[in-house]
Amino acid sequence: MTIVDVARHAQVSTTAVSKVLRNAYGASPAMREKVQRSIAELGYRPYAAARGLRGQTYTIGIMLPDIRNPFFPDIVDGVTDWFTDTDYQVLLGPGCNGEEAEARVTEAMIDRGMDGLILIAPVSPRSHLEHLANLVPTVVVGRHGHSPRYDTVVDDDLTGASLIVDHLVDLGHRRIAHIEHLETDPTRLAEMPNTLRTEGYRRAMSARGLADETDVVSTSYTQEGGYLGAQQLLAREQRPTAIFAGADFVAMGVLEALAEAKLSVPEDISLTGYDNTSFAALRSISLTSVDQAGHAIGGNAARLLLDRITDRGRPTVQVKLSPTLIVRNSTAPASK
């Protein structure tokens, strides 16, 4: 079942069929109609691999670092929803943790002639991202910092962190500690969301006159990291009255450490996460967190990508979305 069959059945040339397929200029309504009917009748579907050889594959690749992170599906949904009712199909690259795996997946996507790439929170150096963007339209999600080569969509992590600090300060907390993801790579120091959350925390503490109370523990954005970070904090002479974990996952680990220490949340200590994942919403956990509007992030990324596919030359755009605070039961007024 090829374009030739359709052409024969509709008594037109293959060129005509191709034009109808692509909604291209130069086909009369009558011909369109006729071809459409044949396509439907024969149940013809264009072979994307063959299309790719000359034009587009109508395929968009999303690279995401970790399927397990419950925050990413929201972004993916935002992307796919945007592409529904277009001819594009979205495919995901599986678990890419680390630069090497990222390179493997992105190369594979380019080899498969994908028309555009959406990279979610990539860890590769900026030069590699720009290299990719030179080969194929690319949108980078979750990396701050502008590039003349690719568009970006980020959530305002500085503001997000301050939402949490302000909330806790308003509740009367002063000793508010933060558990961050240790970052050493200089590019990533400047561009990754985690570092901006820490920076936002510092600024917000200062803004509320609590610069002296600033207390950052560097571990990692994992449950383990939260557990270890909390242990360090609990060993302080003056224990913090509130902990701002850099991600909901991290807060899970903190909960474990607190449980071990027979401390209860929020009575003994207030706790917040970040990302508003489904974990946070669980009634038995009920974690105050920051919602990043993942669906909107995905939608914007899709829109920018489609724009760029249409016009590769236009200047790059940076979209920054605003987070919102979701208050739940893990935060309460500071005791005394």
Add this chain to the structure above:
Amino acid sequence: MTIVDVARHAQVSTTAVSKVLRNAYGASPAMREKVQRSIAELGYRPYAAARGLRGQTYTIGIMLPDIRNPFFPDIVDGVTDWFTDTDYQVLLGPGCNGEEAEARVTEAMIDRGMDGLILIAPVSPRSHLEHLANLVPTVVVGRHGHSPRYDTVVDDDLTGASLIVDHLVDLGHRRIAHIEHLETDPTRLAEMPNTLRTEGYRRAMSARGLADETDVVSTSYTQEGGYLGAQQLLAREQRPTAIFAGADFVAMGVLEALAEAKLSVPEDISLTGYDNTSFAALRSISLTSVDQAGHAIGGNAARLLLDRITDRGRPTVQVKLSPTLIVRNSTAPASK
């Protein structure tokens, strides 16, 4: 940068390059060496879309119904691990809930010339699955029932359910209720894991002489379903002393309903889930659950698929893996 460039650079024919690329028969070690060097030197990468036009695309598609379900990533990892160090690249189709979305995604994968498909817990009728399997090598994961067209990998849900029932009975429970996913479609009634869990529950209850205590509530495998199911069970004259939720998600909903009713787990009531997701492992939840060995499921699916790509004619195989019980703190001896 095409195969022609490589051929010129290595001073050989394109055929030779192609053979080296595919490790095909008929290229001397010397030539292999020479071509490999040119490929490396030029940084050449074959264009998968073009390969697809004649032979394979070296792409495997995984369709999974819901990225959010924390059980699926294990399977995906199992698949990708198996394909690491092969020339194949795995790509995922995003959220396919419902027959229509499944069809869209599978069609898209076929249009893109994928060499094989792994369908995880598909809901499409068997005829559609067989139709797909006729077009491209296919392995179906998580559907019981044999087909002469495709291989299957399932976990033994009958045994899994009995593990839970036996565990609870051994703890002294007799009034053990089960919350199941309501299924009406006849094919799915026979093939879906959820129905087999219910059947396993019934059989195990009977085997332990508790046929009269059998108590099944039909809702759905969602948090909401668990919540509603638990409410029904709590309204019983004789409240069950243990609840076997058909999935960890469902158990989450049950936990909510129990919390509302001021009942504590496991003191007032024992609770189990199924799937051993990361939720279950959370210390503050600590849910007894059944582990399905997702990684092994994925690995087996990958192996079968590769076998079938190699030999499309061989008879189909059904792999059934055995689940294990993970006992945590949500189950305890029945009071009195």
Add this chain to the structure above:
DNA sequence: CTGAAAGCGCTAACAA
């Protein structure tokens, strides 16, 4: 507005 014909990059028959 329509169609004929020349490839896109690669593989697979077939010849040498």
Add this chain to the structure above:
DNA sequence: TTGTTAGCGCTTTCAG
């Protein structure tokens, strides 16, 4: 063992 050649299904000039 090697190379020549004819396509795979589609898009895209370029004539008509």
